[in-house]
Structure formats: structure tokens, C-alpha cells
Amino acid sequence: MSCVKVLAELPDLKSIPSNYAYFSNITKEDTIPASDFEISIPIIDFSLLTSATPHEQIQVVENLGKACEDWGFFMLVNHGIPETLMKEIIDVSNEFFNLPEEEKMQYETKHVLDPIRFGTSFNTKKEEVFFWRDYLKIIVHPDFHCPKNPQVFSDILLEYCKRSREVVRKLIEGVSKSLGLEQGYTEKSLDLDSTMQIFVANYYPRCPQPELAMGLPPHSDHGLFTLLIQNGVAGLQIQKDGKWINVNALPNSILVNTGDQLEIFSNGKYKSVLHRATVNHRKTRISLAMANGPSPENMVRPAAKLLESEGNVLPAYTPMKYREYIQVQQANKLNAKTCVDRVKIRHE
Ligand SMILES: O=C(O)CCC(=O)C(=O)O
């Protein structure tokens, strides 16, 4: 199946093929336009986690916990990742998508855990309606991989994933504190020195009928935290209290969403956020999602210390190895929170 970039670049394309018409098949609620009160989306000042007075640190940890609990989403400012590096990684990803088809197709998805995968939609083997999106997915940790071209890709990606890991590590330390867990407990339980980090570049070309097409359907991410940056073109929506909200990123901020492993580890206190990507007819949108999870070999389960501290509450999720969890998520249709629902325990 060829990529949507080629389709979108056909000179006379005025309408989308019917197998891209997502909104003709779904219920009315989902088509209600998203509201625009993004003003209230939580903002976390990262610099306060690292270099503030003890009082300020307590405050930011509390804010972080609240953002995870109430929204599963926040904008991170003063994160310390240089703006130039963010621009470079966006530019080089764009260059990758502009390579000739044959060159990109050598990375065509064969197995869902292949270290470098290029493809379109989410999982065309399982889909009847396709998403208006091409992707490049690269496993960058514990082992680093990168396509050969563009030649500068590797250096830029290596630096960007290292810097992202440092940010995520600090966020997890903060989240851990907000859950009342002792220092180092979460890092050890999830084996974060071998954190599974996956870089996902999303390419959403201009779409002649954006009201009918969808970039990515409602879903939650599989890991702990996903860091998302974009090329200045908006399109992400998150769900809050059943309503879709447009996210307009502050300049130089990083958008952070909580993933399924954080929901599981926190025994449901911090629920993974439902989000989707819309498309537009004006500009190509590129978003880069860096998914950060436990070690692929980690058996993820609700934190024992947390269950204990809450009066020996029962775990609400069954343990599952993270590698297997990713495999299940990637090999099926991307569909809301069906993956985390599989491991949820319903106590009578
Ligand atoms: O493009 C976006 O805004 C969202 C991307 C996303 O949700 C993902 O890659 O998991």
C-alpha cells in the first residue's frame, strides 16, 4: 500500500478516496467540533523540578500529580532541550519523508517490533478505513537505531533521544514523589536504566477534505510518558470530561501525555489520556512523539508499595510484560483504550 504523501501530492486531488473517509462511518458525538478552552491545559515548569527551593519543589510535584490525575496531559516549559535541537530533529524527519519512495520502503513494516519501520495509516493489515498519516518508528533505547539517510539523522536523533530521556527520568521522579513512593523505587521497579524509548515521526500531508479524514483515531499511548513536538502546525486533540479539546502548544513547549504503563503502575490513579490527531487543508503537519516506557522485559504491574500505602487495596490490573503489551497494541487496530482494558481487573 503506498503512502498518503504520494496520494496527497497528486496535482488534481480535490476529494479523498472513500477508504479515507473516517467521519462518514461514526457517530454524531465524535463529529461535534472540539472546544477551544486550551487556556486551562496545565503548564508545568520543568526547571522547578531541578533547581528550585524545597517549597517550590513541593508545589511543582503537587501540580505534576494533579495534571496527571485530572488531565493526563500537560505542556512542559523550561525543559532545557535546546530549541535548535528541536528544530533540527523536525527538519531532518521532514527530509526523511521527502526521500524517494524506494528508499523509505526498505523500512516497510514487516514485524511490529522491527527497530525501524516506515508505513502509512496505523496498521493497514487490520484497517478498512485508513488514516491520513505516514509514519517512521525507530527504537532508540536500550539499543539505538537510525535510518542511513539523511546522513545527519543519526547524530541529531541520538542527542534528541538522550535529552528526552533525561527529561522523562526527572518527570518520573516527580510523579513518583507525588504518589508518595520513596526515592528510587519507581526507577528500580520499572527498570528504567533499560527504558524502552521509541521515536515516532508522524507526517500528515495537507488534506483536501479534512472534515472527513482523520490523522490518528482516539487512542492512548502504551508507555509511561510521551513527549510530543510539532512543526508549528496544530492538530492534536485530547479528551477531557468526554469533550475533545484542541491543543495549541506554547512556543518551544513540549506536550506530554501519560500512557498506559503509568496508569497500570499507579493502579489507575493517573489514567492514560485519550487523544487523536486531526488534519487540515492548509499545511503539512509533522509531529514527533517520543514514547518512553519501562524496560521491554519488565513485568509491569501496580506498584506494590502504593497498594500497601493505600491500605492493601487490590491491584486493578494484571501484570504483563511491556514488550508483549507493545506487540498487542501495535498488531491490532488503534482503538481507544482497548489495550489497557484487556489487563484491567474488574473486582466484583
Ligand atoms: O500527531 C499528534 O499530535 C499525535 C501523535 C500521536 O498521538 C502518536 O504518535 O501517538
Ligand SMILES: [Fe+2]
Ligand atoms: Fe498517541
